[in-house]
Amino acid sequence: xxxxxxxxxxxxxxxxxxxxxxxIISITLFYxxxxxxxxxxxxxxxxxxxxxxxxxxxxxxxxNTNYLDDEISDSKYDSSYTPNYIAFLEIDKxxxxxxxxxxxxxxxxxxxxxxxxxVSDFPNVINGNFILAGxxxxxxxxxxxxxxxxxxxxxxxxxxxxxxxxxxxxxxYEETKDGSVNIYRNDEKTTLTLITCTKDDxxxxxxxxxxxxxxxxx
Numbered sequence: 001x002x003x004x005x006x007x008x009x010x011x012x013x014x015x016x017x018x019x020x021x022x023x024i025i026s027i028t029l030f031y032x033x034x035x036x037x038x039x040x041x042x043x044x045x046x047x048x049x050x051x052x053x054x055x056x057x058x059x060x061x062x063x064n065t066n067y068l069d070d071e072i073s074d075s076k077y078d079s080s081y082t083p084n085y086i087a088f089l090e091i092d093k094x095x096x097x098x099x100x101x102x103x104x105x106x107x108x109x110x111x112x113x114x115x116x117x118x119v120s121d122f123p124n125v126i127n128g129n130f131i132l133a134g135x136x137x138x139x140x141x142x143x144x145x146x147x148x149x150x151x152x153x154x155x156x157x158x159x160x161x162x163x164x165x166x167x168x169x170x171x172x173y174e175e176t177k178d179g180s181v182n183i184y185r186n187d188e189k190t191t192l193t194l195i196t197c198t199k200d201d202x203x204x205x206x207x208x209x210x211x212x213x214x215x216x217x218x
Contacts, residue, residue: 081107087123087160089114089132094146100132110135114143123158123165123212129183129191130158136197144196147208156192156210164218167192167210174204185209 085099101108103116114134121128134144150169158165175181177197185191190212198204 083107083113087116087158090157090159091150091155092157093154094149096143096146098134098143111141113141123160123190123192124163125190127188127190129185129187129193131183131193131195133195136199144194147194147196147206148199150208155213156194158192159218162217164216165192165212166214166216168213169208169210171209172206173209174198174201174206177203177205181205181207183207183209186211 083099083101084105086102087100088097089100090097098114100116101113103118103120107113109115110133114132117131117133120131123130134147135142136145136147138145150172152169152172154169156167156169158167171184173184181195183193184207185193192210192212194208194210196206198206
C-alpha cells in the first residue's frame with residue numbers, strides 16, 4: 001500500500017473520529033439541562049431513601065392532614081379580631097414572614113394561618129419537633145405556595161420567646177395524601193417540620209425536614 005493511500009485512510013479515520021466527537025458533544029449540549037434535571041432527581045431520591053433508612057426507627061408521629069386542601073376558599077377573620085402572635089416563621093428565599101398563633105387559638109388553623117400542630121414541641125425544647133402546616137395553591141391563605149422552590153441546605157427561621165432559631169433543610173420527601181403523614185426525622189436533633197400539598201399534584205403532600213443549626217437572642 002502506498003504512503004499516499006495510508007495518509008488518505010488516516011485522514012478519513014481522523015475526520016470520522018472528529019465528526020463523531022462533535023456529534024456526541026452536540027447531543028450532550030442539546031440535552032444538557034434534561035440530563036442535569038434527571039441527575040438531580042436521581043440524587044434527591046437516593047438521598048431521601050438513605051435518610052429514611054437512617055431514621056426508619058425514628059418515625060416520630062402520624063399527623064392528620066385531612067384538612068390540607070389546595071382548593072380552599074378564602075377565609076376571613078371576624079372583623080373585631082386582632083391576632084396575638086406568639087412566634088414568627090421567616091423564610092428569606094421565598095419572602096415569607098408569617099405570624100404563628102397559640103395552639104389553642106381558634107384561628108390557629110390552616111384556613112386562616114400557618115398552623116402549629118397540637119403534637120408540636122416548641123423550638124426551645126431540645127430534640128423536639130416544631131410542626132407547621134399550611135396551604136399551597138392560589139388562595140389568600142396559601143402561605144406555603146412557594147415552598148416547592150426550596151432545596152436541601154436552604155434555611156428558615158423561627159422567632160420565639162426573644163430567641164431566633166435558625167434551621168437548615170436536610171430532607172424533602174412526598175407522601176400519599178391519605179389523611180396522615182409519616183415524619184422521618186432524627187429524634188436526636190431539634191427539628192422544624194413543614195407540611196403542605198405538593199405543587200400541581202392532588203394526590204401527594206410534601207414534607208420538609210429542617211434541623212436546628214443556631215440560636216441567638218434578638
